[in-house]
Amino acid sequence: MNSINRRLLTLLLGGLMIAGMFAGGATYLKAREELDELFDYQLAQVAHAFSRQETIAPLPSSDINYEKESELAVQVWENGDLLSATPPNRTLPIQREGISTVYSGGKQWRAFVLRVGTRTIQVSQPIEARREISVNFALRSIVPLLLTFTFFALFIWLSVRKGLRPLTQVAEEISRRSPVALDPIPLIDLPAEVLPIVDRLNLLLEKLSSAMEAQKRFVADAAHELRTPLAAVGLQLRVLERSGDDAERAEASARLKDGIDRAARLVGQLLALARIEPEALPRFSTVALTELTGEIVAERARMAIEKGIDLGMTVSEALIVTGEEESLRAMIGNLVDNAVRYTPSGGTVDVAVRRGTHEAIIEVLDTGPGISPEERGRVFDRFYRCMGADSGGSGLGLAIVKSAVERHGGTITLGEGHGGKGLKVTVGLPFL
Ligand SMILES: Nc1ncnc2c1ncn2[C@@H]1O[C@H](COP(=O)(O)OP(=O)(O)OP(=O)(O)O)[C@@H](O)[C@H]1O
Ligand SMILES: [Mg+2]
The missing domain is CATH 3.30.450 (Beta-Lactamase)
Incomplete structure (x- = not known):
């Protein structure tokens, strides 16, 4: 050693x-x-x-x-x-x-x-x-x-031995701590050589403490969010058991299905977010971005047709980026999902992949209600849903998008669609 x-x-x-x-x-x-x-x-x-x-x-x-x-x-x-x-x-x-x-x-x-x-x-x-x-x-x-x-x-x-005593003292102080004790190590009586180490360690403890705090809040929020669909599931199940009326039973069954879908979606989004958490090490490789976007758009085609939405994609060239395929998939998937979900029937959703000066640009444009400038700063927060929008979403989609973009050192901007209508989301991914 x-x-x-x-x-x-x-x-x-x-x-x-x-x-x-x-x-x-x-x-x-x-x-x-x-x-x-x-x-x-x-x-x-x-x-x-x-x-x-x-x-x-x-x-x-x-x-x-x-x-x-x-x-x-x-x-x-x-x-x-x-x-x-x-x-x-x-x-x-x-x-x-x-x-x-x-x-x-x-x-x-x-x-x-x-x-x-x-x-x-x-x-x-x-x-x-x-x-x-x-x-x-x-x-x-x-x-x-x-x-x-x-x-x-x-x-x-x-x-x-005496000269190195402060080092052993700090080591003892750290080893005596319980894993949840994240308060800073006292800096009194520390020699100048050890001070910077303990100082950095305290900074790390501080970060760790706020990360743990955020984690606790997140778990509490997630549990709270899960409780709503599960309570609805329980309620509809009881209705289903007791009701003799076929029409009532059919409605309860539909609501039950809806509750389960919501819970399943929430769990899916939670998992996606956990995978893109900044703490997890990124696994970068070359990703055929245009091809990936095409796949994701194709997967949503049925949903768009059912809703009566014209979903299309514009491709200028086949772009390849260095990135993490799973988080890019979650990012594009959530953007297209939102556009299709929030755009009313008869609207259009356009997805474009093109080359920018130093980055690959993904653009999702819809003719839906858009997001007001006041809310644009908040929609990236976890569990945040815009006022008046109840689509059964969990409010995690754009948080996932933001995490994925940050992981790739990219940029994201929200704007208005054609003629000030709808939403335009522009993501820039640098070619590493
Ligand atoms: N294309 C869009 N048009 C209009 N509003 C949107 C659009 N995308 C997102 N929003 C608004 O932003 C809010 C946050 O979106 P986000 O994707 O984070 O959550 P969600 O769609 O509600 O839930 P989830 O995607 O996790 O199922 C949504 O509730 C919605 O009101
Ligand atoms: Mg969403």
Whole structure:
């Protein structure tokens, strides 16, 4: 999982470890350099001490500071003859005067040669012995360093935890909430880095809250709308059961059918609206718009003939748009339905599909009562029906049309038909 905590700790502790390794390495190198100088000085000191001695042989080994770890070896020559060697088994050929590094007997040596008169004194030491001492020295000085680094690591770990605490606090605050608690998260005491996130989250909560409110209202409205046809169905059913009169029974049966049709239409419209809800992800594909409109008009032909309405379609070219076929079908279907339904017998309904500058245009024109300019802004509201119009509609048709148009980023305008009569609905769908 991607975690800021882990990333910060990895970076900081990794950095600390690299710094620690550098510090350790540097301490070792510095210790080695300084010890080298010190040992070289010691070699010279021992040589000078021997030069001041009158008699050399036999050399008491206790006279020199012979420690196992420094492994000093002293050789003294008189006129080229070896006078003494301590320790006796360690002899190195005479080197040039002064300090030098020599390779002999499979080992590297540091040797200091001093000539005083006829006497030559050589003090030597294996470099390996020096290295051991520098490593020990470096290790000893690294211990406090390691302790400091451990303390720092702990400090970093605690600081990171403390620094990220506001984030965990917000997360806890959110996880403690019930799914219906949509009130904003308090912004008090939040660090500047977390503030914008919580701020956006609060905006989202606000939107969610109003969406939920709208959803609740919609369900209540839908239930209310359904109750009317269902109550009518119940009533007509009781009439049908009780009545002995054939004519009354026939009328009750017709009303019963009408009530069921209304309820079924309402449920159909509710479903269509739910499918086009802005929350649902659109599934766009290429849609043969002219062909689709033709199909929808053909489906309404029978209804138009029964009502005595001249329903026709004008096609200039076969247009193809990118869109969601189902919502486009619901949109055109509702526009043609309205035109046929609200236009009185003997009227005409014209559907046209043509190419605009940047969009495909669908136009539905009728010779019905039209919609007054005052009501044009409200007819797109859910469940809104114009005054005086009782056609058994649910008032959802134009809400469905509006949702579908918005989903496609299109435009919709309501106007008057020919000679100021009837309604002209113009929908523009951009060619994506
Ligand atoms: N072509 C039209 N001519 C005249 N009035 C119309 C036309 N189209 C819609 N209206 C008016 O606008 C109102 C809202 O229309 P809408 O399509 O949203 O609902 P509806 O037709 O009543 O119900 P539904 O379509 O959901 O069954 C209608 O009640 C009607 O009065
Ligand atoms: Mg309608």
